[in-house]
Amino acid sequence: MKQKFDLLPLLLSFHLTVFVGLSFSAVTDLSVEFRKGKTFITWTEDADSTKTYNLYRSDEPITGLSGLSPIVNLPCNTGWDPRHRVRLNIIDLGPQLSDSTGLFVYTPRVDETAYYAITVVTAEGVEDTLLTSGVNTISSPISEEYWPNPWGVIKSESTSWDHTFKLIFWMDYFDWPHKQNLYYDYVGVNINRNIPVGQPAPLMIGLHGWGPYTWNTSGDTLLDTLYPPSFGTNNMVQLTPQDNYYPERNSAWWYGVSNHYGDSTALDGSHPVRAGDTIVDYVAQRIVRCIRWVMADSRFQVDTNRVYLTGVSMGGGGTLTIGWHYPDIFAAISPAIARVIYSSSAFSARYGTREMALTARNGKDVYDWQSIPWLSLNCRTTEFPPIVNMNGSKDGLHPMCQHTLLYQTMTETKRGIWAEWRNVDHVSSGYGAVVPGGYSRFVKNELYPAFSNGTNDDNYGEINPLTNYSDDYATNPVGLSYDSAGIMNGYIDWTSKLHDMGLENDDIVDNEDSISITLKSDSSNTTVDITPRRVQNFPVVPGTTYKWESIDVLTGNSVASGTVLPDPYNLITIENFSISRTGNRLIITYDSLATRLSSAHAVNNNIMLSISPNPFNPATTITIHIPDHMFTKLQVYDVNGKPVKSLFAGITRNGNHSVHWDGRDNDGKTAGNGLYIIKLSAGDKVFAAKAVLMR
Structure with a gap:
């Protein structure tokens, strides 16, 4: 007699063994929320830290994974910031994420609706494909919007000094070389307590010098010391970002790194550039996005026509490049002891050699794109913010010749620059106001006079030809001669909206009929070329003849007059204009037949x-x-x-x-x-x- 064999217990035992061996535990509590340009996705992670998570996104409900690929595979503990050793939060002044909560922040690039799902993957690469609505997949779509300038999240605030906020800001994960660096960072914002609530105030951004900052830090309380108020007690909003992008070299010099940064690692821990790489301004983009957020957020009450950028040494170089790469933001910039030319001898590890001819994302040679003299000569129709510059004539790190080239090209292109150089090495203290009234006198939507070829300028040297960039200018050329200390344009004052010289009827005028600027000099026998910049209302038409007149402020008499045509870049320049100690008023009008x-x-x-x-x-x-x-x-x-x-x-x-x-x-x-x-x-x-x- 044959014995009946029951397969059911064996099959049950086999399936139980397989699933216990794989040790699956489905991810739970998937939550998706869109806020102000970002989609915040959280979930409860498995207790096994070796597991990873596949995140899916689709324009249709996700009920199965057939035909879908994950948009990203994430490690565990993504709600934790390993650099600062704190838990993140995703709601303004909200609680920190729990120890078991994972996080991904998605940046929409178009307006659309989307569904999300998340699965868990074992260390062996086996994925649990089970999807349960309301557990690890969402049943209702999320409406997402493209924001050109997304906002971040306020992590904390303090009123111990003034009103200080610590912000978290996420970049687009898929446009970020995140293999070695996280796609989010912090920035500090301080609102001076003397500013009345609701009154717009100037925004001042300060960039620090070279050195390690946040890579060897620990503890949540450390965030209180990372972003201290740094500009005294003036009535302004202050923003203090950090350049901690390039850990093995301490910084990215406020610019960026290769688009393949992190794909390979050398024995010394660095990430060398390769032929064909693009050098992308990741750090600058992050800072600019934060600036635009703070400008747009009414809680920070920023006067968007009074945004200023300043920095020292490496921060001075960043002030120049960020200020001129994003000229629509800033009313004025003020670098101190800045690098002006990024020599390949010092920056080949970051930007490649000159022979590699690597480019910025816009296709420009990265060394040219980082050079303010090059930008000044090659972007003639761009209205860059005025520069108030300070440097040491004995500076061995950022030598005088770089600043000579800056001063020459600014003069050649009739741009606004005020400068002081002292007979010191790489020292940032001891400089005067440089421009009367300080650089915060400039307003983005107000005309100002750019001065060039002033007879009382001190000798800052001369380099010929101006267009020769084959020399890195890492050291002063042989034979370069200049005054060991001096000023450029700082002896000329003018009345503007925020700076009144106290003369009668000296308000600045810029309307459809005329331009009027009242000026005076601290020096005798001053003549200078004057180019109105940031003209708001006065008509400047190519080929049109304009009339100008100089009025002596003391007597009211006309002392000089003439006519002028706009140059090929549509600028009007009054050459050899005389300015007395008591003041002269420059008036420019158009011909009656002008358009x-x-x-x-x-x-x-x-x-x-x-x-x-x-x-x-x-x-x-x-x-x-x-x-x-x-x-x-x-x-x-x-x-x-x-x-x-x-x-x-x-x-x-x-x-x-x-x-x-x-x-x-x-x-x-x-x-x-x-x-x-x-x-x-x-x-x-x-x-x-x-x-x-x-x-």
């Missing part, structure tokens, strides 16, 4: 032309108002008067009309950065307005 032009709009005889947004990227809308039926033509010109794009020509009915310009020319090619003139011909009238394309 009426304003920075954003033109209105006359009930005809209106406006542009918004302006500046724009990549497109803008031109709105016109026509009072009667008439023939109209709308065209775009560059600053040299060359036609770029014909937008419309034909009979227009009365009323408002809008025309879209996509930033392309008549051939469909993308127009470059810079200033453009939108010209409206309506009947026998001609109007124009300036538009700035800033990609």
